[in-house]
Amino acid sequence: MSTVTRSAAPGLGARLRGSRLLWPVLALVALIAANAVANPSFLSLRMQDGALYGSLVDILKNGAPTLLIALGMTLVIATRGIDLSVGAVVAIAAAVACTSIAGADDPGSLGAALTGMGLALALCLVLGLWNGFLVSILGIQPIIATLVLMTAGRGIAMLVTDGQIITVNNDPFREVGAGFLLLPVSIIIAVAALVVVALVTRRTALGLLIESVGINPEASRLAGLRARTIIWTVYVFAALCAGVAGLMISSNVSAADANNAGLWIEMDAILAVVIGGSSLAGGRYSLAGTLIGALIIQTLTTTVYSMGIAPEVTLVFKALVVIAVCLLQAPKVREALGRRRSGARASGSPTGTGATGDSVSADTTDPTDTTQPDAVAPGTQTTTPTDADSTAGDADAKQKVAQS
Amino acid sequence: MSTSTSTPSPAPASALTPHGAPSARAGHPASSRLARSRRVLPVIATFVLFVLLFGVGSLRYEGFTSGQVVANLFIDNAFLIVLAVGMTFVILTGGIDLSVGAVVALSTMVAAACLRAGLPAPVVILLVLLVGSTLGTVMGLIIQRFELQPFIVTLAGMFLARGLCFVIGVESISIKDPFFRSLATGTIELGGGVVITWSVVIALVVVAVAAWVLHRTRFGRTIYAIGGSESSATLMGLPVARVKVAAYAISGLCASVAGLLFSLYMLSGYGLHGVGMELDAIASVVIGGTLLSGGVGWVVGSVLGVLVLGVIQTLISFEGTLSSWWTKIAIGSLLLVFIVMQRLFMRRGA
Numbered sequence: 001m002s003t004v005t006r007s008a009a010p011g012l013g014a015r016l017r018g019s020r021l022l023w024p025v026l027a028l029v030a031l032i033a034a035n036a037v038a039n040p041s042f043l044s045l046r047m048q049d050g051a052l053y054g055s056l057v058d059i060l061k062n063g064a065p066t067l068l069i070a071l072g073m074t075l076v077i078a079t080r081g082i083d084l085s086v087g088a089v090v091a092i093a094a095a096v097a098c099t100s101i102a103g104a105d106d107p108g109s110l111g112a113a114l115t116g117m118g119l120a121l122a123l124c125l126v127l128g129l130w131n132g133f134l135v136s137i138l139g140i141q142p143i144i145a146t147l148v149l150m151t152a153g154r155g156i157a158m159l160v161t162d163g164q165i166i167t168v169n170n171d172p173f174r175e176v177g178a179g180f181l182l183l184p185v186s187i188i189i190a191v192a193a194l195v196v197v198a199l200v201t202r203r204t205a206l207g208l209l210i211e212s213v214g215i216n217p218e219a220s221r222l223a224g225l226r227a228r229t230i231i232w233t234v235y236v237f238a239a240l241c242a243g244v245a246g247l248m249i250s251s252n253v254s255a256a257d258a259n260n261a262g263l264w265i266e267m268d269a270i271l272a273v274v275i276g277g278s279s280l281a282g283g284r285y286s287l288a289g290t291l292i293g294a295l296i297i298q299t300l301t302t303t304v305y306s307m308g309i310a311p312e313v314t315l316v317f318k319a320l321v322v323i324a325v326c327l328l329q330a331p332k333v334r335e336a337l338g339r340r341r342s343g344a345r346a347s348g349s350p351t352g353t354g355a356t357g358d359s360v361s362a363d364t365t366d367p368t369d370t371t372q373p374d375a376v377a378p379g380t381q382t383t384t385p386t387d388a389d390s391t392a393g394d395a396d397a398k399q400k401v402a403q404s
Numbered sequence: 405m406s407t408s409t410s411t412p413s414p415a416p417a418s419a420l421t422p423h424g425a426p427s428a429r430a431g432h433p434a435s436s437r438l439a440r441s442r443r444v445l446p447v448i449a450t451f452v453l454f455v456l457l458f459g460v461g462s463l464r465y466e467g468f469t470s471g472q473v474v475a476n477l478f479i480d481n482a483f484l485i486v487l488a489v490g491m492t493f494v495i496l497t498g499g500i501d502l503s504v505g506a507v508v509a510l511s512t513m514v515a516a517a518c519l520r521a522g523l524p525a526p527v528v529i530l531l532v533l534l535v536g537s538t539l540g541t542v543m544g545l546i547i548q549r550f551e552l553q554p555f556i557v558t559l560a561g562m563f564l565a566r567g568l569c570f571v572i573g574v575e576s577i578s579i580k581d582p583f584f585r586s587l588a589t590g591t592i593e594l595g596g597g598v599v600i601t602w603s604v605v606i607a608l609v610v611v612a613v614a615a616w617v618l619h620r621t622r623f624g625r626t627i628y629a630i631g632g633s634e635s636s637a638t639l640m641g642l643p644v645a646r647v648k649v650a651a652y653a654i655s656g657l658c659a660s661v662a663g664l665l666f667s668l669y670m671l672s673g674y675g676l677h678g679v680g681m682e683l684d685a686i687a688s689v690v691i692g693g694t695l696l697s698g699g700v701g702w703v704v705g706s707v708l709g710v711l712v713l714g715v716i717q718t719l720i721s722f723e724g725t726l727s728s729w730w731t732k733i734a735i736g737s738l739l740l741v742f743i744v745m746q747r748l749f750m751r752r753g754a
Contacts, residue, residue: 157729
């Protein structure tokens with residue numbers, strides 16, 4: 001059955017099957033389809049005052065901060081790190097921006113909005129430098145290094161707002177999170193950031209360098225890479241992304257709540273990255289996967305809301321998704337599936353497996369193996385990595401899951 | 405053992421050998437004494453910090469030096485002590501457990517809901533302990549069997565436990581059971597007008613049992629060995645898989661005990677109880693001198709860590725500003741200081 005399409009020249013079907021994005025995309029489509037069945041108006045879009053409205057646009061708008069943070073998190077995770085402090089940075093950015101705007105001479109002016117946002121982003125830059133310093137210079141484990149800011153960050157945000165919820169009334173500032181330019185401004189910002197990062201990392205060697213640092217920082221350094229600088233940069237970038245997301249979140253509600261702004265968003269961001277197929281062990285990442293992952297999470301959340309279940313119960317679904325995805329990624333599981341697959345092949349279906357000749361080795365998580373396609377031609381990589389060898393193995397392994 | 409490092413990278417934990425296996429270092433008395441003092445130093449530093457903070461309090465505020473203030477440190481932090489003890493087991497193996505705060509919330513919720521449904525108190529207590537230890541065991545099994553990162557698995561556990569709280573109910577449920585109420589309000593006179601609650605007694609029993617298990621049993625030595633080097637422990641024929649799962653089970657059990665103590669403290673069950681409590685527990689363990697890379701640390705250190713956090717909170721409440729955010733900033737800064745200190749010790753040790 002499937003052998004026919006795969007032995008043919010790499011058509012769309014084969015390429016899709018070879019992509020590690022296949023399952024996330026299918027999950028997203030299934031979620032949207034389920035919603036459309038349950039609520040026929042789910043897919044409908046309408047124009048009003050030059051802006052699109054509808055459930056899908058809502059998902060995009062609400063998912064923009066998560067997407068942006070997940071974007072920064074993707075690069076951090078690609079260097080085998082993690083940034084737990086993004087939620088706290090969101091709260092700090094929101095607090096600084098709103099306090100500054102509320103305290104300006106003319107709280108409704110464009111100047112006040114720009115000053116507030118500029119201050120917030122400058123502070124986020126400093127926070128990112130701080131995280132990067134702890135990880136790359138002092139060599140502290142990323143989880144722990146960012147835990148410091150995660151613990152202290154909300155305290156700092158509360159200190160800035162004096163423990164109050166600061167409300168602002170500033171139209172230019174409102175545009176960032178609640179504005180529309182045909183599509184929500186927030187999603188335009190998030191996607192623009194995604195595209196820029198995709199171009200910079202995949203059209204230059206930077207993405208390859210980040211991955212090589214993730215595989216082995218010491219070897220990268222010996223090979224002449226400035227591993228420290230790269231690691232430092234990704235933490236600064238992650239903090240800046242979190243800062244912009246914080247501006248979006250506070251702008252959307254025209255208020256800064258130091259306690260609740262960005263609460264648990266680091267978990268959502270990590271989840272989006274993991275669903276998107278980036279390895280938590282570093283050295284392999286997919287920006288398109290992160291986009292899909294963030295959309296899945298937001299759609300899941302929206303679905304739970306629209307089903308009338310208490311919003312908090314979403315956490316249970318997320319927990320089950322995390323475990324399922326992680327188990328599918330686990331080396332042990334891959335190995336077991338790979339062994340079964342090679343056994344099945346030996347028992348007689350020799351056709352059509354040319355692309356996955358080294359089936360077992362492709363399934364173990366030898367990082368050099370999985371990134372080899374990137375190493376061969378980093379320039380040809382676009383945001384959708386459809387590298388043949390390793391991922392064909394992945395998809396194949398997952399097919400086995402589906403069949404069994 | 406202490407001198408040979410098989411791993412190419414400067415493996416810090418291998419230089420600092422597991423505490424509780426002194427015979428292995430018999431050949432190097434001088435270096436072992438040095439290594440030992442280096443390991444004790446963080447705990448001493450924590451103790452000195454505690455005394456200093458307390459001293460500042462007694463100089464600044466009248467009535468700070470009373471025995472009741474010290475007793476209150478234990479009363480207000482009994483649940484955190486139990487939580488930190490469980491976390492010590494996990495961190496000593498080189499892992500981390502992010503789910504404990506959520507398990508505390510789940511325990512209060514299960515207890516409150518079951519009591520409201522009319523179940524007898526002993527059954528409820530058993531049920532809560534069962535829930536916590538089951539959750540811990542399952543997470544441990546997933547971590548061990550599939551070699552997933554403890555961080556991500558316990559993060560999922562955290563989501564799950566919090567979500568389950570809200571499945572039970574989104575409102576706060578108050579506890580009216582007479583047994584729980586009498587246990588919560590009952591006090592023990594220590595003499596000199598100082599009183600403690602039963603929670604303190606339970607917490608101290610947990611500490612004593614944990615200290616005995618960690619420092620005096622084969623199981624405890626295996627925990628330290630895993631934290632020192634998991635592959636070495638496996639090669640030595642130690643039951644690594646079983647002990648590692650058990651560490652997470654113990655953490656889950658401790659979290660449910662802490663949840664019961666917290667339900668006594670609050671006399672209610674609520675899904676938003678204990679948000680961020682896992683960070684307090686981790687901070688206490690780290691401030692108590694336990695190395696995050698595993699293999700080095702003491703239960704007593706974790707208790708001292710909790711007391712330091714408690715003193716900071718007391719200082720702030722005596723100051724009367726009631727700005728709880730300073731507590732968070734102080735905890736974060738202390739965490740940083742101790743992590744950097746650990747890092748320096750590890751470098752010199754390696």
